[in-house]
Amino acid sequence: xxxxxxTPRNRITKTGKRIMLECSQTKGHDRMYWYRQDxxxxxxxxxxxxxxxxxxxxEISDGxxxxxxxxxxxxxxxxxxxxNQTALYFCATSERLAGAPxxxxxxxxxxxxxx
Amino acid sequence: AQKIxxxxxxxxVQEKEAVTLDCTYDTSDPSYGxxxxxxPSSGEMIFLIYQGSYDQQNxxxxxxxxxxxxxxxxxxxxxxxxxxGDSAMYFCAMSETNTGNxxxxxxxxxxxxxP
Numbered sequence: 001x002x003x004x005x006x007t008p009r010n011r012i013t014k015t016g017k018r019i020m021l022e023c024s025q026t027k028g029h030d031r032m033y034w035y036r037q038d039x040x041x042x043x044x045x046x047x048x049x050x051x052x053x054x055x056x057x058x059e060i061s062d063g064x065x066x067x068x069x070x071x072x073x074x075x076x077x078x079x080x081x082x083x084n085q086t087a088l089y090f091c092a093t094s095e096r097l098a099g100a101p102x103x104x105x106x107x108x109x110x111x112x113x114x115x
Numbered sequence: 116a117q118k119i120x121x122x123x124x125x126x127x128v129q130e131k132e133a134v135t136l137d138c139t140y141d142t143s144d145p146s147y148g149x150x151x152x153x154x155p156s157s158g159e160m161i162f163l164i165y166q167g168s169y170d171q172q173n174x175x176x177x178x179x180x181x182x183x184x185x186x187x188x189x190x191x192x193x194x195x196x197x198x199x200g201d202s203a204m205y206f207c208a209m210s211e212t213n214t215g216n217x218x219x220x221x222x223x224x225x226x227x228x229x230p
Contacts, residue, residue, distance in 0.1 A: 043208075044220075088158065092218075094218075101216045101218075102216075103162050106152075106160035109159065
């Protein structure tokens, strides 16, 4: 089983619908992240959380919200999906290390299409 | 200003040859980490190599090495003896300690290995 699991892996929805992408991890990491990937733009940070009570906006948080239900679970919601939110979404985790950043561990991605 | 710049949208290399993928970064934090990830056509993000800002030697992992030039703020990935399976997108990323270890990604380089 994957250490970082995203559901659903693929989703097609319509404009205006609410959609939730879920992420769970078995790595025991405190830090969790949501990124979106668009062709030619790389990965852009939507939200991140360094523990259950800590939620922070990334560079492109408008139109998104998140919930950190537990250390192992971090979900991303699109309250009213729009076509330009069509993208590949990644959840990632990292470990808090003293004096050095730990690498990101990624889920397999969730491909979202908004019609 | 871009934190991570990858100026090569696409690169070609002959099988068994070496290739260098460029990455420059921008930070005023003396403590940071630099990462390279590979994304094959299947979409998953695979961690390749890490370089810490205080590391004296260039990082190496098998056929991957990181040419770290701190004064020039560059962290180029060198792949030796290219294989067909190296064809993928490659992303450079940075994490700064003073921003709580957010990760910033470049826009990626698409590498194609020619038989």
